[in-house]
Amino acid sequence: MSGENVQSRLYRGECPVIPYFEALSAIPRSSGHEQAASDYVAAFARARGFEAVQDASWNLIIRKPATQGYEQAPPVIVQGHLDMVGEKNEGVAHDFLNDPIRLRVDGEFMTAEGTTLGGDNGLGVAFAMALLDDRGAAHPALEIVLTTEEETSMKGARKLDTALLRGRMLINLDSDREGILYVSSAGGARAYHTVPVAWKEANGAGCAGRLRVWGLVGGHSGDDIVHERANACELLGRVLDGLRKRLPYTIADVRGGLASNAIPREAEASLYVPPAQWAEAEAAVKEWEAHFRAEYAVADPGVSVSFEAGGPGTAQADGAAQVFSEASKSMLVDSLLLVPNGVLRMDKAIPGLPRTSTNVGTVKLTSEGVRFESLVRSSLRSELDAAMSRMEALARAIGCGFEAGDYYPGWPYRMASPLRDVFLDVYARVYGKPMEVKAVHAGIECGILADRIPGLDAVSYGPDLFDIHTPDERFSISSVERTWNYLRQVLQALNNPSH
Known part of the structure; x- marks a missing residue:
């Protein structure tokens, strides 16, 4: 199944991200139960000839070689997480360990029927799958990193063998506002x-x-x-x-x-x-x-x-x-x-x-x-x-x-960030206006990875996603389309070894 083209049931546009999100939504993937989703994406990558490494926590590292002309550019890590928060409305019959998410399109938005949608961070996984399947893209070598248990303990990121990664630039796809680039986040801990x-x-x-x-x-x-x-x-x-x-x-x-x-x-x-x-x-x-x-x-x-x-x-x-x-x-x-x-x-x-x-x-x-x-x-x-x-x-x-x-560490602001500069330059060119740069109070895996990978230059970005962690969760279809095109242009711009 993973080697075949993925067809959309609800979406009729050209953006490849949404059909992959639909396919992923058929696989239950609450935190701590991501093996099936990890297996699915690993099979998807291997069917296309790419190396896919799974660890005992079901984290995934997938390597896609650089396209012609980008062989000398530094590799780029593209990162998201496989799991989702399972919340549902009172009276909704849904088993998050066994039932697929029931998707529907409501005008400009994709949402779910009485449950969380899983756009956080199923969209990040879908973007990664679209990059793997994109034969027309121009980009440096990509290391796709998909972690587990982000929503509960960030255990996946903490267990990841970062020695396997060559990249020192990381694009995290776990953000929820088009036009805002996140460059710092809070640390956290659970108390019982x-x-x-x-x-x-x-x-x-x-x-x-x-x-x-x-x-x-x-x-x-x-x-x-x-x-x-x-x-x-x-x-x-x-x-x-x-x-x-x-x-x-x-x-x-x-x-x-x-x-x-x-x-x-x-x-x-x-x-x-x-x-x-x-x-x-x-x-x-x-x-x-x-x-x-x-x-x-x-x-x-x-x-x-x-x-x-x-x-x-x-x-x-x-x-x-x-x-x-x-x-x-x-x-x-x-x-x-x-x-x-x-x-x-x-x-x-x-x-x-x-x-x-x-x-x-x-x-x-x-x-x-x-x-x-x-x-x-x-x-x-x-x-x-x-x-x-x-x-x-x-x-x-x-x-x-x-x-x-x-405890998971916060993600400190980096004064000099070539990756941030590329995001800002491309955004101004594509959108005709400046991009906002912000810190976020939420926990992002960039903090754990930056703590473990010396010199990591990271940013976090994503399309418009609203009311996450609630049954009202929804994403803007047009924002996903724009973000996909923008991401491809960012990767195309990362062909300067000085970056």
Whole structure:
């Protein structure tokens, strides 16, 4: 299959990137489950006569020789990642480990039916495949590098054998704004809080109900954290705190969010409420919804809070179910209130850029207790370490467990960058206007690779991609077309050995 021409089902234009994206979208590739996608792209490359090296993490390195006249030009690394974030709307039946992404075209945009699209970073992979299949391009030797688990731990980039790479110029294709060249990014680390749970019998606890916070915009916890959108886990904590000040209740379950690098759009708790206080609980929940809609009228106008009898995931008041002890309930609610979330400090040197932030991405009940996973980002290692120390001290004070995940380095700005100069020169010639150069608060693998490849000159670029890490994710078809033509011209311009 990989040796045949890929045909598009939805797209009728000339750009080869989109048909390859459609083909890739048929292969489930959530973080940690990229083997099938890696095998597919490796077979695609080998069928065209190119060397493809896979490692134990299913990272890929594919080599395409220089075209005639470019044999003496320095090789160029073109890099993206194979995995995607799997998020879906409530009620959508989709198994991210087995089901293909259901694509559709909506006017100028390609999107998915009720799930994330996977344009982050399926588009980067599709661009790489198009370059491999492009017989008319003029370019230096290419080293296509496609990594795994970028969305969760950046494990693939950290495990990659960079000694296999000759290139010292890297074009990362994991950006989402046409006309903006990213040249620096934040470092990050994951933080885990675990609230221990002591259980007790639910006898006489009352009626089972489902408390939900939903309807939020969500978004990327790096790119979108500056917009101060609501975090469903944080709002759930505020409602639970408000309820405990007004009436007795017990908790049987709690969950929220799907990934640490996505702002949670939904969160819920299964409660038992005494029948005599049920109406008061419903009234209190309506009050909280009104408060949130006033607070987030601009940033998150669709925020909703509901409380219903029964519902999926709730325990049944049959005398056999168990609920949290009062001490465990208090520790959970305190943690939901106190674990830091949102922008901690803005960068005063770059207007509009967060310098340090945290995102409570997931909250879920496990065999060890209720586990919080947060992603801490900063362009300064000292501030990131300070945020992690604050979170660890908070865990100690509350009495819950704490673990720090692996740190990935930021990507420092490079004063002299011949590669950046080529991107800027070609953009001005093609578009007739200057290109923007920016830093980004998100984590990009350029930081890990620059840390491990001495002298690496890197940039990050891509077409317009909106609402990534949410089921509203979509990309501009015309932007992909323009970006493809622009990328080919950039590679054509890299024929000067001094670059």
